[in-house]
Amino acid sequence: MRPGDKTRGGRRGKRFDDKGHNPRRHSPSGSHIQQSDALKDTRIQVRLREARQLLGGIGNPRPQPFKPDAFQLEALAALEFEDVLVTAPTGSGKTWIAREEIRRLLAAGRRAWYTTPLKALTNSKYQEFSDEFGAAQVGILTGDRKENTDAPLIVGTTEIFRNQLFDSLRGGNDVNADLVVLDEAHYLADEDRGHVWEEAIILTPPRIRLLLLSATIGNADQFAGWIEEVRGVRCGVIRRPGVRPVPLRAAMLLPDKRLLPLVNEYGKLSPEIAALAGSQKEKGKRQR
Amino acid sequence: MPEMPPATLLTALGTYNLLPAIVFLPSRRRCDQAASEAAFMRRDTNDQRRDQRRDFIRSFVEQYPEIRNHRHFETIVRGGVAAHHAGHMPAWKLVIEKMMSAGLLDAIFATATVAAGVDFPARTVVLTGAEARTGNGWRQLTASELQQMTGRAGRRGRDNVGFIVAAPGMHQDPERIASLLRASPDPLVSQFRATYNTLLNLLDAYGNFAQVREIAEKSFAHREAARQITALERATVETEERIKAKLRAANCDLSIETVRGFERLISARAQLLDSKPQTRAEVLHRWLDEVVQVGRVVAIGRSGKRLVLVTEKRDGNVRGIREDGRSASFALERIGRVYSPVYRLKEEFIEAAFEEMRRRGRELVIAEPRLRDVPEEESEALSLFDELIEKTIPTDFDQQKRTSCTETLWGLLSDAEDLERATRRTENMRAEVWQPFAQRARVLSSFGYLNFATEKVTERGKWLADLHIDRPLIIGEALQSGLFISLDFIRIAAIVAALTADEEREYGALELEDALVNSLAQFEEIGFRVSSEEWKFGVEPTPELNFSAAATAARWADGTEWATLVRETRAEEGDLFRMLSRTGEALLQVAGLRKAHPEAARIAAVAADAILREPVR
Numbered sequence: 001m002r003p004g005d006k007t008r009g010g011r012r013g014k015r016f017d018d019k020g021h022n023p024r025r026h027s028p029s030g031s032h033i034q035q036s037d038a039l040k041d042t043r044i045q046v047r048l049r050e051a052r053q054l055l056g057g058i059g060n061p062r063p064q065p066f067k068p069d070a071f072q073l074e075a076l077a078a079l080e081f082e083d084v085l086v087t088a089p090t091g092s093g094k095t096w097i098a099r100e101e102i103r104r105l106l107a108a109g110r111r112a113w114y115t116t117p118l119k120a121l122t123n124s125k126y127q128e129f130s131d132e133f134g135a136a137q138v139g140i141l142t143g144d145r146k147e148n149t150d151a152p153l154i155v156g157t158t159e160i161f162r163n164q165l166f167d168s169l170r171g172g173n174d175v176n177a178d179l180v181v182l183d184e185a186h187y188l189a190d191e192d193r194g195h196v197w198e199e200a201i202i203l204t205p206p207r208i209r210l211l212l213l214s215a216t217i218g219n220a221d222q223f224a225g226w227i228e229e230v231r232g233v234r235c236g237v238i239r240r241p242g243v244r245p246v247p248l249r250a251a252m253l254l255p256d257k258r259l260l261p262l263v264n265e266y267g268k269l270s271p272e273i274a275a276l277a278g279s280q281k282e283k284g285k286r287q288r
Numbered sequence: 289m290p291e292m293p294p295a296t297l298l299t300a301l302g303t304y305n306l307l308p309a310i311v312f313l314p315s316r317r318r319c320d321q322a323a324s325e326a327a328f329m330r331r332d333t334n335d336q337r338r339d340q341r342r343d344f345i346r347s348f349v350e351q352y353p354e355i356r357n358h359r360h361f362e363t364i365v366r367g368g369v370a371a372h373h374a375g376h377m378p379a380w381k382l383v384i385e386k387m388m389s390a391g392l393l394d395a396i397f398a399t400a401t402v403a404a405g406v407d408f409p410a411r412t413v414v415l416t417g418a419e420a421r422t423g424n425g426w427r428q429l430t431a432s433e434l435q436q437m438t439g440r441a442g443r444r445g446r447d448n449v450g451f452i453v454a455a456p457g458m459h460q461d462p463e464r465i466a467s468l469l470r471a472s473p474d475p476l477v478s479q480f481r482a483t484y485n486t487l488l489n490l491l492d493a494y495g496n497f498a499q500v501r502e503i504a505e506k507s508f509a510h511r512e513a514a515r516q517i518t519a520l521e522r523a524t525v526e527t528e529e530r531i532k533a534k535l536r537a538a539n540c541d542l543s544i545e546t547v548r549g550f551e552r553l554i555s556a557r558a559q560l561l562d563s564k565p566q567t568r569a570e571v572l573h574r575w576l577d578e579v580v581q582v583g584r585v586v587a588i589g590r591s592g593k594r595l596v597l598v599t600e601k602r603d604g605n606v607r608g609i610r611e612d613g614r615s616a617s618f619a620l621e622r623i624g625r626v627y628s629p630v631y632r633l634k635e636e637f638i639e640a641a642f643e644e645m646r647r648r649g650r651e652l653v654i655a656e657p658r659l660r661d662v663p664e665e666e667s668e669a670l671s672l673f674d675e676l677i678e679k680t681i682p683t684d685f686d687q688q689k690r691t692s693c694t695e696t697l698w699g700l701l702s703d704a705e706d707l708e709r710a711t712r713r714t715e716n717m718r719a720e721v722w723q724p725f726a727q728r729a730r731v732l733s734s735f736g737y738l739n740f741a742t743e744k745v746t747e748r749g750k751w752l753a754d755l756h757i758d759r760p761l762i763i764g765e766a767l768q769s770g771l772f773i774s775l776d777f778i779r780i781a782a783i784v785a786a787l788t789a790d791e792e793r794e795y796g797a798l799e800l801e802d803a804l805v806n807s808l809a810q811f812e813e814i815g816f817r818v819s820s821e822e823w824k825f826g827v828e829p830t831p832e833l834n835f836s837a838a839a840t841a842a843r844w845a846d847g848t849e850w851a852t853l854v855r856e857t858r859a860e861e862g863d864l865f866r867m868l869s870r871t872g873e874a875l876l877q878v879a880g881l882r883k884a885h886p887e888a889a890r891i892a893a894v895a896a897d898a899i900l901r902e903p904v905r
Contacts, residue, residue, distance in 0.1 A: 057448050058305055058411075064445070089439040091409055119869075120378050143873030144900055163756050166486075169493035170753070186476055188508070194479035195507075199486060202506045216435065219475035223508070230506045244450075246442030250469055252454040252462050253414075255289055257300045262454060263466050273462045276289070 054251055054261045072097050075211075075238040083210040083233050085185070085224045087217055088240035094213040098181045099132065101211065105179055106133060106152055112179040115158040115200070117187040119143065125183070126155045158182065162196050165203040177208055185212035206231050289456035291416055294322040295329030297455055298369070298395055301412060306451055307394045309412040310440055314421040314459075316860070319371040319397040323360065326395065327367020341365045341392050345383055352379035354850060354903035368392070372408075373399040375860035377903065384408075400433060412451040413441040417459030418468070426459060431471035438469070478509035482724035484732060484760050488753035491738060492745040497729070504721045513717045520710045527710070531703050540693040542681075544707075550680045550697045551704035557673040572621075573604075575657050579626045580606060583633060585645050587625040588618060595645055597631065597638055611642045627652040730825045735765065735818075751884035757874045759787060759830050765814045767881070771807075772888035777895040778845045779807045783833075784878070784895070785841030785871040786811070791831040795867055796857025798839040808838055837867050844868055845898040865904060872900035 071088070075097045078084045086094050102112045114129070116122045119142050126140040139148035141156035154177070161180070168174045180200075188197035204210060210227070216239075217223065224235040250262035252273050260270050269277070292300070294311070301309050313319050342365045349356045358380055364370045370384045370393055387393050388408040396408065400420050419426040420433065429437075442450020452469070454462050482504070490500040505514060528544055535542055580586060580601060586608070588594040596608035596616050607617045629652060631641040645652070680697065681690050733740035737749035745753065752764045763784075766772055772780060782804055789795065800808070812833055819829045840857050844864075854861055878885075878892035 055304060058451075059448055060446055061448050089435070091439065091444055093444075120382070124382075144869070144876055144896075144905070159756065166489035166493070166753075170489060171493075189476050189479060191479050195481050195483065195486070198478065198480050198507050198509075199503075202503060214476075215432075215439075216473045217476045218473045223476050226508050226511050229511070244439075244442070245444045246447050246450045248438060248441055248450045248452060250452045250454070250466065253292075253297070253300060253456065255292070255456050257296075257303075259300075259304050259453070262452075262462060262469075267470070269463055269466055277460075277462050 053265075054249060054259070068096065069093060069240070071238055071240050072100075076100055078236045078238065079179075079209060079211060081234075083212075083227060083231065083235040084238060085212045085214060085220060085227065085235055086238045086240075087214045087220045089216055089244060092240050092245040095183070098183070098211060098213060099129075101179060102129070102153060102181075103133070106137060109152075110178040111152045111176055112154075112181065113161055113175070113177045114153065114155045114181045114183065115161045116155070116183045117158055117190075117193070118184075119145075119157060121183070122155055122157055129153060129155060158187070158200055159193070159196050162200045162203070165200065169203065175205070175208070179209045179211060180204055181211045181213065183213045185214040186217055201227055202230050204231070206233050210235070289458070289460055291457045292455060293329075294326040294369075294397070297414070298326055298330070301414070301453070302394075306412040306453065308388065308391070308410045309395045309414050309453075310408070310410045310437075311395055311397050311414040311416070311455075312400050312437055313397055313416060314399070314419075314426075316371075316373040316375040316399055319373050319399060320360075320375075322397040323367075323369050323371035324363050326369045326397075327363040330368065330394075331366045335368055337368060337392050338365060341368065341387065344387055344390065344392055348379070348383050348386075352377075352383070352903065355380050355383060357851075364393070369395045369397070371397045373862070374866075375862045377861045377865055379903065380861075400429070400437060409440045409443040409450075411441070411443065411447050412453055413438050414453045414455050415460075415465060416455050416457035418461040418464040419459040428464065429468065430474060431468050432474040434465070434468045435473060476508075478507060478511075480504075480507035480509040482728055484728055485753065485756055487725055487728050488732065488737065488745055488749050491729075491743065492750060492753055496743045497726075500725065501722050504725055505718070507721065510721045513720065517714050517717055520714050524707060524710045527703055527706050531700055531707075534700060534703075535696065538692060538696040540689070540696050542693065542697070546680060547697060547700050547704050548707060550677070551701055551708060553673060553677050553680070554701065555705070555708075557670065557677070560669060560673070569621075571657060576620045576623055576626070577604070579654055580620060580623060581630060583630040585627045585629070585631070585641055585649075586623045587627075588616075588622050590624040592625055592649060595642060595649075597633075597641055599633060609638060626654045628654050724827075727825045727827050731761070731818075731821050731827055734821055734825075735761065737761075737764065748884075751881050754880060755877050757788070757877055761818050762787060762811075762815050762830065763874075763878065765818055766811060767878070767885050767888050769814060771810055771814065772878070772885070772891065775807055775891070777891050777898055778842050779804055780891055781845035781871060781875065781895040781899050782838040782842040783807055783811045784874050784892075785867060786833040786835060786838035788870045788874045789834040789837030789867045791834055793834070793837075793863060793867075794859065795834070795836045795840040795864060796859045797836060798843055798857060800835060800839050801842075804838065804842055808833065808835060837871075840864065841868060841871055841899065844904075845895060847898070850903055868899055868904045872896050872904065875899060 069092075071086075072093055075084050075086050079097075079101050086097060088094055098114065102114070105112050114125060116125060122140065122142050123145075126138060129138045133153065136148070137151055138153045138155060139151035140146070141149060141154055141160045143157065143160070161175075164175050182197065182200065185197065188194045188201075190197075201210070201212075210231070210233075212227075214220075214223075220237045220239065224237045227235040251259050252262050252270075253259055254272075254276065260273060262270065262273065264270055297311065298307070298309070301307055311322070313322060345355065345361060345365070354377060355361075360370065360380075364384075364387075370387070372381055372384050376384075384393075384396065385408040388396055388410065396410070415434075415437065418429055420429050438450075438452045441452050452465075454460060454465050487500065490503055491497070494500055504510065531544060531547055535547070580598060582598050582601060585595055585597050586606070588596060594610070596606075596610055596618075598606055598608045599615075600607040601620075604620045605617065606620055606623070607615065610616050627645060627649060629641070629644070631637050681693055685693060729738060729740055732738045732749065732752075736746055737752050738745045748764075748768070752760055755763055757763065766783070771783075775783070786808060815830065815833065822829055840853070840859070843856070844853055848856075854864065857864065875892045875896035879889050879896055881892075882889045
């Protein structure tokens with residue numbers, strides 16, 4: 001806990017303590033009352049410790065100057081000589097990698113395509129990149145919007161990009177890009193539209209560098225292995241270590257508005273929650 | 289556990305300093321209700337951000353005029369809470385997201401299906417259950433879905449810790465939530481499938497099926513199969529080497545092909561012996577199974593009076609059309625007579641078929657096999673096999689070599705069987721990826737968009753390849769039949785909407801004008817022709833037209849105001865927006881066919897303009 005949070009945290013903590021001290025409210029059944037006082041005290045101690053741990057450190061961090069994470073730099077370095085699949089949760093800085101690589105390419109007079117699965121997302125990326133690199137540098141292509149299509153950076157839906165690949169195969173213009181970013185690449189598993197991502201990956205000429213940004217998936221290595229096979233270009237996997245950018249704690253709010261940690265320090269469901277959950281399941285069964 | 293009222297929930301979270309929060313609720317309606325209820329209960333709290341919120345929303349009004357009079361405007365300003373789900377307009381959702389990011393909201397009530405990439409994190413994510421609502425009931429959340437939701441807990445740079453809070457709810461299951469939180473993320477699973485569009489584009493690019501097939505075999509889905517195929521091929525080479533070595537050792541200069549041919553003959557002979565029918569019933573069944581075909585007329589019973597035209601035969605059951613036009617379904621065994629002609633299953637031919645039967649059915653009956661024919665035929669076949677087996681060994685081998693090589697061949701049988709099995713499995717695995725493409729190729733071929741025999745895309749197919757929409761074939765046939773140029777832009781917009789809208793969704797119950805009903809009926813007729821052909825080749829039939837979308841799109845294309853359209857249809861704005869936006873995009877695709885269909889393209893462009901006007905963009 002940082003000093004700035006102390007007063008606030010202390011106050012909330014106290015309220016929580018008050019409730020924690022009342023053993024009757026803590027016992028869903030009479031069985032605990034028969035236990036010895038000493039044992040009861042220990043149990044309360046444990047619970048208090050858990051509660052303090054649960055809410056400790058809550059609050060806002062001091063603003064810090066932006067410093068790229070190691071995995072972001074690693075991804076940028078890898079892009080110099082291979083395709084890259086980045087898997088990390090939303091909001092952990094995948095876009096930063098794409099933006100920096102695009103910045104580098106644009107400065108060198110080269111070109112890039114940035115695809116997203118959604119029109120809304122495409123529009124917001126178009127805005128973001130126009131602000132970042134200047135409106136003249138960025139074009140947009142969606143089902144109903146075509147602007148500045150000769151710009152060195154094109155933002156568009158994956159479908160439109162795949163259609164351009166079809167066109168170039170059928171004797172139209174080559175896809176003029178040195179880098180293709182597939183944002184939300186895990187859309188490959190979308191029942192209706194997933195095949196478009198596969199087609200895009202298979203048909204993108206190997207001379208074009210691929211950067212795939214994906215949510216965390218269970219088979220990243222297998223996915224990258226497949227990309228490597230079909231494109232004949234090495235594909236590295238970069239994962240965000242520690243999985244989450246901000247640590248996560250799980251709690252349960254009880255009907256009486258007490259807040260308990262969902263699991264104890266050993267990763268097991270808190271007994272009180274387990275009892276509550278058990279009775280809920282029982283009721284469900286009886287209703288059936 | 290009963291669910292906590294939203295205001296109570298937010299107050300409780302507030303006491304633990306757990307705001308702002310995203311509260312996931314199972315339905316759009318519940319989100320809207322929770323937001324207005326919580327806002328009402330919180331309206332008197334002294335929140336200086338109230339004016340900020342009002343100014344914030346107003347700053348977007350110029351860009352997105354449709355948010356000016358949004359029914360949730362005051363709720364949000366006063367209560368600092370909002371609903372966020374697919375029923376809202378994209379612009380409205382965007383403003384909510386930006387407001388959350390600016391720290392002006394205490395809570396958002398959202399459905400579990402918050403679109404990918406929408407980034408509005410909060411300190412706390414609240415789950416009221418471990419299940420998600422589906423079209424028909426409830427199902428458990430998957431690990432990935434839960435991670436997608438909890439991924440929003442904890443704002444980078446603004447929170448030290450993020451929280452996931454299980455709150456009371458009827459479908460709450462803390463144990464399941466705990467275990468899903470521990471679960472590793474779901475693997476990415478390929479959804480590769482064949483589409484007309486991909487097939488036409490690739491075939492036009494490569495000019496032959498082999499190369500299109502090569503692309504299909506590169507899919508992520510096929511990768512596992514491809515691996516197995518490689519392994520099988522490697523094993524095949526090893527088996528062949530083993531066979532060759534054994535042949536050399538026995539001093540028999542026979543080829544692998546001879547060994548495989550020998551194995552095939554032996555196994556065919558064995559099969560013949562196994563399947564030799566014993567009773568008259570079995571003989572009859574086998575015969576019926578052979579001669580009863582789709583398109584043939586059969587008689588139920590021996591009288592020859594109850595005639596049925598066969599439309600389907602599966603697992604010993606037959607379906608067909610009776611003379612009076614009603615359908616019939618019965619077991620193969622009930623058929624007493626089978627007539628030889630095979631008719632096309634088109635309405636105009638069906639009548640003629642029964643007419644011909646009445647006239648000269650007697651001459652056309654296929655003769656039944658007599659029981660004593662069978663053993664004769666089969667012993668003939670058996671002796672033919674024996675002869676062929678005999679001939680496997682070249683005649684110029686002397687007697688001693690014949691004997692030893694025949695023995696060797698028998699000894700190689702199990703190796704040869706391995707080869708055969710591996711070949712068949714490889715072929716099956718290859719066929720699995722390719723078959724859906726081949727089926728679609730046949731459908732396209734029968735409508736003249738490609739030539740299956742020469743493996744070429746026709747002129748007609750070239751423009752169809754440019755229609756990057758879900759069901760290009762129906763649009764293609766509508767263009768081809770002249771339907772498009774017979775309609776005005778309003779009805780063009782309507783039929784395209786009927787095709788592109790979600791099949792199940794209601795877009796209001798506006799009255800359909802007669803002229804529009806007539807166009808839709810014509811369009812449906814085209815759809816039926818396409819579906820019938822698809823059904824014939826095993827392509828899953830296309831979904832039905834959505835008439836309510838057609839009526840709504842027609843009203844919108846006709847110039848109705850957005851507010852009026854929403855009021856009259858009583859549909860959710862977000863649904864209307866998505867349907868119209870997709871309709872507009874499909875119309876733009878047709879408008880792109882300026883060379884092949886100039887007139888239709890022109891009207892489609894007018895229709896697209898009429899659909900893609902503010903706030904549909």
